[in-house]
Amino acid sequence: MSARQLPRPGPALYTASWLDTAAAWLLALLWILPLVYAVWTAFHPAEFSARFDLAAPWTLENFRHAWQAAPFARYFLNTTLLVAMILGAQLVLSTLAAYAFARYEFRGKNIAFALVLVQLMIMPDILLVENYQTMARLGLVDSLLAIGLPYFASAFAIFLLRQTFMGIPRELxxxxxxEGASALQTLWRVYVPLAKPVYTAFALVSVSFHWNNFLWPLIITNSVESRPLTVGLQVFSSVEQGVEWSTITAATLMTSAPLLIAFLLFQRQFVQSFMRAGIK
Incomplete structure (x- = not known):
């Protein structure tokens, strides 16, 4: 078909495009308004938390008060160690499991992989009681290991890596x-480098989830020494004179700042990793 015979876009196409753009702007506005309110409240005195005034003074007092009201340095350290521990265990265990499912034949392979897929349909909150009882029997309650241990194996990572490994030619x-490489050397030198986009995409998902995870750490921890940031924020919801929104928003911004900064700095790499990994 020549260029002259190509159909021209009709009014319906322009209308659909306009509606998509309007919906995108509306969703963006709904997402950014709470963030704008949090920034405004955190950087202004408490009396301006419920009203907007361009002449309102800017201050860092809310951040100083929030930092002193809770041991944020300890919370940041706990959260960083927790996220790194979980991600490291997930990458190692999921890589080995995915390689076995993709390249080895053994009895019960399909049944075992089906059980892995079933795990994707089970919400972690359903297993709270069983996980707590297990941690109690192991004597791990109120520790970072107790928070991370139930998440060391990731069915999502196994599925992603298996699909990626199966797409790598067997000729490699x-x-x-x-060349005399063993199975582990082949995995490390051939498969892992070719799956870097998938590893990056999964790492983003894992870090974001466990940085923001709240319910399980709240249940399994009792002391400041093992609490992550999300659980530490609850100290600001028990103010006797009422809720101090300016302090709460300042603490919330300090908690979410590392993820926001990381996204702003590496947003291009984020998008490319998800596109190459095929995550919908």
Whole structure:
């Protein structure tokens, strides 16, 4: 068909495009308004938390008060160690499991992988009681290991990596074996480098989820020494004279700031990783 015979966009197409743009702007506005309110409240005195005034003075007092009201340095350290521990365990265990499912044949392989997929349909909150009882029997209650241990194995990561490994030509395995590489060397030097976009995409999902996870850490921890940031924020909801929104928003911004900054700095890498990994 020549260029002259191509159909021209009709009014319906322009209308649909306009509606999509308007919906995108509306969703963006609904998302950014709470963030704008949090920033305004955190950087202004408490009396301006419920009213907007361009002449209102800017201050960092709310952040100083929030930092002193709770041991944020300890909370940040706990959360960083927790996220790193979970991500490291997930990458190692999921890589080995995915490689076995993708390249080895063994009895019950399909049944085992089906059980992995079933885990994707089970909400973690359903297992709170069982996980707590298990941690109590192991003597791990009120520790970072107790928070992270139930998440060391990730069915989502196993599924993603298995699909990626299955798409890698088997000729690369044969070439590695000819060079004298063992199975683990082949995995490390061939499969892992080719799956870097998938690892990056999953790391973003894992870090974001466990940085913001609240319910399980709240249940399994009792002391400041093992609490992450999300649980530490609850100290601001028990103010006897009422809720101090300016302090709460300042504490919330300090908690979410690392993820927001990371996204702003690496948003291009974020999007490219998800596109290459095929995550919908």
């Amino acid at each position: 395995d044969e070439a590695a074996r000819v």
